[in-house]
Ligand SMILES: *Cc1c(COP(=O)(O)O)cnc(C)c1O
C-alpha cells in the first residue's frame with residue numbers, strides 16, 4: 484500500500500511536464516500493467532484479459548492517480564477494469580443499442596432531434612469506459628477528414644431549423660486543436676447556428692487537455708458555448724479537474740454534467756448527492772442521469788428502472804432542485820431523451 488502510494492506520487496510528478504498528447508499515448512492499455520500499477524492480485528488478471536480482448540483497456544495516469552491502490556471495488560476502477568462478466572451475452576443486450584446507423588444524413592453527422600445535430604468530431608477517447616455503448620461501434624468509418632466534412636457542413640447550411648451543433652465522438656477533444664479550430668470556424672460561418680456544444684470526458688480524464696490552444700478557439704468563437712462533461716462519481720473531481728473547469732468557464736462555457744447510473748459505481752443516494760454537491764463546487768450543473776444503454780458486455784452495470792426511480796425520488800429529498808439530474812433513457816426512434 485505505502486509503496487503503491489509512493490509509485491503513484493512519482494508517476495504523477497513525472498506526468499506533470501507532459502503534454503496531453505503524451506499523457507494519452509502513455510495511457511495504460513495492458514491488463515497486466517493495469518493490475519500491477521494498482522496493486523491488484525492475480526485474481527483479476529484473467530477477467531481483465533478476456534474483457535480487454537473485446538474492448539481495449541485505456542486508462543491515462545492522471546485518471547489512475549484518483550484510484551485507490553489494491554481496492555477492487557473502487558468506483559473509478561470499476562469503470563475501467565475489464566472483468567469476465569463482459570464476455571456474457573444475456574438477451575436484450577445488443578451491439579448497436581441506439582440504432583444510430585439509421586440517422587446519418589452525411590458522413591460523421593447524426594440528426595435525430597429537432598434543432599440540433601451531432602458531429603462525430605473524433606473516433607477516439609482518452610479512456611475506455613467499460614459500460615460504453617461505443618464498445619462495438621465502427622467509429623473508424625465515421626471520422627471524416629476536412630474534405631469529407633463538406634457534406635455534413637452543406638447539410639447544416641441547408642437546414643435553417645438547426646441552431647446547435649454538438650461535437651461528440653468518441654470524444655471530440657481527442658481531436659487536435661488545429662482540426663477543431665477549423666471545424667468551429669466552419670460552423671460559426673453558418674448564420675442560423677447559435678450554439679456550440681461539446682460532449683466530452685477529456686477535461687476529467689486528462690485535465691491538461693484544457694490548454695491554451697483549446698481555450699483559444701473556444702473563447703474566440705461567436706457561438707454560445709456549452710460543455711457537457713461526463714462524470715459518474717465525486718472521486719473523479721480532483722483539484723486539477725476543478726482548475727480545468729474554471730479555465731473552461733473563463734473561456735465563456737456553460738458547464739453541465741451527464742452521468743450514467745452504474746451498479747456499484749454510483750447506485751446509492753449518498754453517492755449521487757455527493758456527486759451533485761461536488762459538481763456544483765466545481766462550477767458544473769447536473770444535467771442528465773442516464774440509465775445504461777443495453778450494450779453487450781455491460782449488463783453487470785445495470786440498475787433496474789424501478790430502482791433508478793426510487794433512487795431519484797430519495798435523492799430529491801437531499802438536494803435543491805437545481806442539483807437534481809434528469810433521469811432519462813435513450814429510446815431509438817424517439818425525438819428526445821425519454822424521462823423515466
Ligand atoms: C443526446 C443526443 C442529443 C442531445 O440531446 P439533448 O436532450 O439536447 O441533450 C442530440 N443528438 C443526439 C443524436 C443525441 O443522442
Ligand code: SF4
Nearest residue numbers: 608611612615653684
Ligand atoms: S464515449 Fe464516453 S463513455 Fe464511451 S468510452 Fe468514450 S469517454 Fe467513455
